[in-house]
Amino acid sequence: MDATVTPPSTDRSDAATPLPRRRRARAGIVLRISIGLTIMTMLVLLVGVVSLSSFQLFRGEVSVLSTTTLPKVITSAELRGSLQKLVARLPVLAGSATTPQRRSIYDELISELEFLSKLVERMRDLHQQGEPAGDGDELRLLEQAQSTLLILAATVADLNAEVDRQIEAGARQAEAIRALAQLADALERLPGAEPGTGAAAAAPGGGGMLGAWAVRAGALMARAAGAMQTDHLNRLRVERRNAEHTLAELGRLAAATPEPEGAAMERIRADLATILVAPGGLFDSSAERLQARNRAQALSGQSRVLVETVDRFTLALFDAIHDQSTDRTGDLAAMIQERSRMVMVLGGASILLAILVHLFFRRFLTSRLVALNGAVLARLSGSDATVPVEGNDEITDIAASVRYFIDEIDRRQMDLADNERRFRDLVEGSIQGIIIHRDFRPLYANDAFLQILGSSLDRALRVRSVLDFIAEDSRPLVEDNYRHIVATGLPSERRRLRARRLDGSERWIELTSRRIDWKGETAVQSIVVDVTREVEAEAALRRSRDAAEQALRELKETQASLIQAEKMASLGQLVAGVAHEVNTPIGITITGASQLAVQFEELTRQIAAGAIKKSEFQRFLADGGEMARLILSNSMRAADLVQSFKMVAVDQSSDERRRFELKTYIGELLRSLRPTYKDVAGLDIGVDSPDDLELDGYPGALSQILTNLVLNALTHAFTPHHRGRLTIAARLLPQDQVELTVADNGLGIPSDILPKIFDPFFTTRRGSGGSGLGLHIVYNLVTGTLRGTITVQSIPGEGTRFTLRFPRVTPTAGASVGKAELV
Numbered sequence: 001m002d003a004t005v006t007p008p009s010t011d012r013s014d015a016a017t018p019l020p021r022r023r024r025a026r027a028g029i030v031l032r033i034s035i036g037l038t039i040m041t042m043l044v045l046l047v048g049v050v051s052l053s054s055f056q057l058f059r060g061e062v063s064v065l066s067t068t069t070l071p072k073v074i075t076s077a078e079l080r081g082s083l084q085k086l087v088a089r090l091p092v093l094a095g096s097a098t099t100p101q102r103r104s105i106y107d108e109l110i111s112e113l114e115f116l117s118k119l120v121e122r123m124r125d126l127h128q129q130g131e132p133a134g135d136g137d138e139l140r141l142l143e144q145a146q147s148t149l150l151i152l153a154a155t156v157a158d159l160n161a162e163v164d165r166q167i168e169a170g171a172r173q174a175e176a177i178r179a180l181a182q183l184a185d186a187l188e189r190l191p192g193a194e195p196g197t198g199a200a201a202a203a204p205g206g207g208g209m210l211g212a213w214a215v216r217a218g219a220l221m222a223r224a225a226g227a228m229q230t231d232h233l234n235r236l237r238v239e240r241r242n243a244e245h246t247l248a249e250l251g252r253l254a255a256a257t258p259e260p261e262g263a264a265m266e267r268i269r270a271d272l273a274t275i276l277v278a279p280g281g282l283f284d285s286s287a288e289r290l291q292a293r294n295r296a297q298a299l300s301g302q303s304r305v306l307v308e309t310v311d312r313f314t315l316a317l318f319d320a321i322h323d324q325s326t327d328r329t330g331d332l333a334a335m336i337q338e339r340s341r342m343v344m345v346l347g348g349a350s351i352l353l354a355i356l357v358h359l360f361f362r363r364f365l366t367s368r369l370v371a372l373n374g375a376v377l378a379r380l381s382g383s384d385a386t387v388p389v390e391g392n393d394e395i396t397d398i399a400a401s402v403r404y405f406i407d408e409i410d411r412r413q414m415d416l417a418d419n420e421r422r423f424r425d426l427v428e429g430s431i432q433g434i435i436i437h438r439d440f441r442p443l444y445a446n447d448a449f450l451q452i453l454g455s456s457l458d459r460a461l462r463v464r465s466v467l468d469f470i471a472e473d474s475r476p477l478v479e480d481n482y483r484h485i486v487a488t489g490l491p492s493e494r495r496r497l498r499a500r501r502l503d504g505s506e507r508w509i510e511l512t513s514r515r516i517d518w519k520g521e522t523a524v525q526s527i528v529v530d531v532t533r534e535v536e537a538e539a540a541l542r543r544s545r546d547a548a549e550q551a552l553r554e555l556k557e558t559q560a561s562l563i564q565a566e567k568m569a570s571l572g573q574l575v576a577g578v579a580h581e582v583n584t585p586i587g588i589t590i591t592g593a594s595q596l597a598v599q600f601e602e603l604t605r606q607i608a609a610g611a612i613k614k615s616e617f618q619r620f621l622a623d624g625g626e627m628a629r630l631i632l633s634n635s636m637r638a639a640d641l642v643q644s645f646k647m648v649a650v651d652q653s654s655d656e657r658r659r660f661e662l663k664t665y666i667g668e669l670l671r672s673l674r675p676t677y678k679d680v681a682g683l684d685i686g687v688d689s690p691d692d693l694e695l696d697g698y699p700g701a702l703s704q705i706l707t708n709l710v711l712n713a714l715t716h717a718f719t720p721h722h723r724g725r726l727t728i729a730a731r732l733l734p735q736d737q738v739e740l741t742v743a744d745n746g747l748g749i750p751s752d753i754l755p756k757i758f759d760p761f762f763t764t765r766r767g768s769g770g771s772g773l774g775l776h777i778v779y780n781l782v783t784g785t786l787r788g789t790i791t792v793q794s795i796p797g798e799g800t801r802f803t804l805r806f807p808r809v810t811p812t813a814g815a816s817v818g819k820a821e822l823v
Helices: 029-094 099-130 136-188 206-227 233-256 261-276 282-380 394-428 447-453 457-461 472-488 532-609 614-652 662-677 699-716 774-785
Strands: 433-438 441-445 495-500 506-518 521-530 658-661 684-688 694-697 725-733 737-744 789-795 799-807 820-822
Touching (some): 029 099, 029 136, 099 136, 136 282, 206 233, 206 261, 206 282, 233 261, 233 282, 261 282, 282 394, 433 506, 447 457, 472 495, 472 521, 506 532, 532 614, 658 662, 662 684, 662 699, 662 725, 699 774, 774 799
Parallel strands (some): 684 725
Antiparallel strands (some): 433 441, 433 521, 495 506, 506 521, 658 694, 725 737, 737 799, 789 799
């Protein structure tokens, strides 16, 4: 660095020059700082590398724990918990008393077994995912547990079947016992059942034999009922054989007893045999119940053994997984401890190095800069202090430059005074009015300001307050603005005010002010721009805008009136059509009623004359019945038309919200519109809508929409020689939205007309009675009342499709409005 800094040229002979730099090599501040920062950076990078590698190892271990070991621990715990539930539910299945209870418990057991199988499969997947070539004992335990679960599932199925057989046998046993009780009641009611009583006692040998027979039958019933309580199959078989022997004895006694007692005894004996020893009787059902119960107990015990086997496998598996997790956790803790010590050692070294760097910078940099700063401050305060320039580094160069610049500042202060004088001349020639005031007392004003106020400089400076130039209603704002500028020092925003010239006339000005230092004291400089012409132009523009807005409001009111008139016109057209349609059934009803009255008069006359014949009376009955049916059918037809029209007309003329079924409502609407399209040759109108689709909204708006679309299709889509079809279809979309389409295969809409169909007053039949508001009303009702959207697809010569999408439950307020799309 052998260059010498030279000051800018000046006409002063005593101007200071900076000291020349040393030419010999030196260890500069930059080199010293670079060495210190390099050492610190290397140490910080070392700490970062160690920390990053530790973090990578820690993340790897934690990833293994979270993705493999921890899920395996959780899964094994779930496996053991599920086994405990299985153990608790197995005895409940074995003790089920009813079929619904058995089915419910069996379904729970099957679900639990499936869940156990899934847990075992999940354990297998986790084992293969975490340790592809891992411990074979763990995999072996999983395979044994899975095979045991398959055996357990089959055992539970067998247990369920045996419990089912036990329940069914118990039901048959209970039914047999009830039948036995009813037979016992019949035996007690048998005449002469007690020895020595009843009519049978009078017969020779009859009463005593019947009584004895009844006693033996009752004893047989008692023994059979008692045998049902035994738990041994052999004893039950012995009782069955005894019962068969007793029944045979009772049969011989009944055969030896004269009628009618013998027949009654035989009937009771046969019923008793059917209940006790017949296939499926009391003894068979009891035996089957005991066998099913014994097999169920055996299967229940086998199931518990299998569950305990699976539990042993899972316990061993849980212990193995727990040992693995313990080992991994220990390794992770050891690694964290080792890396933490390393990071702490490196951190301590970093702190020690930072202290050394601080002491080095303080010795060779900070202390010298503080001395330089003190000398500069003393020099600026007016003393003759010398700026130190000792040393051989960059600080020495800075000190020499500072001493040079202090001398240079003194010189430039004189230049600043010259610049201020030139700036004053520039302000004087400004086209913007400038006034400087203190507490609104004018101190200075340029020529442009004097021209705005129409005053001379002497007269303007003699004014008591600048506020005299401001209109009275704007003075508080100017005063507040002045206080804010003086207090904060922030310039004010541009404000438009009414000003008053000295001759009394008013002008509009824009005022901007800022705080300045004027001759050692605080003052405010205000810039004033005359904007009278702009204000007058804005006023004229505002009046024009108000007139345009008024015209727009009147246009909207006219449009609303025309739309309402269009609604009433469509309703009137509907009334005319329905009235014409109702006239036909009413005329037929009147004709039939009058004809029936004539026949009644003729019948009355013939009856009074006594000359009525049977054939004439039958003809009267036939004709009268036919007339009555004709009157009834046409009256019902007229009533249906009136009811449909009433529903549609009331909905169209009101904004009532209610719930209604869409398909039914469309049918009512088409029935009321039928007079409009019934004379169109070859027209077919179809409705495709779900029967259970119910809307919550405004049926009047929907009626007006469909009416306008149908009438629009009848007017524009079809010609007298064109057979057409009109389809109204609806379906429910996701998010509770409804799609309603009205499609025809008519003439279609030309592409140049399609973008204009929703515009108000646009029609292609202006001279044929068209108002151009029908589809505009449809658009407003769909997007406004129904809060939906409407799209149009049309191909000339093939047809047109209007598609409406709107919420099934119309929002009450605040919902977004839809839009229309043209395709």
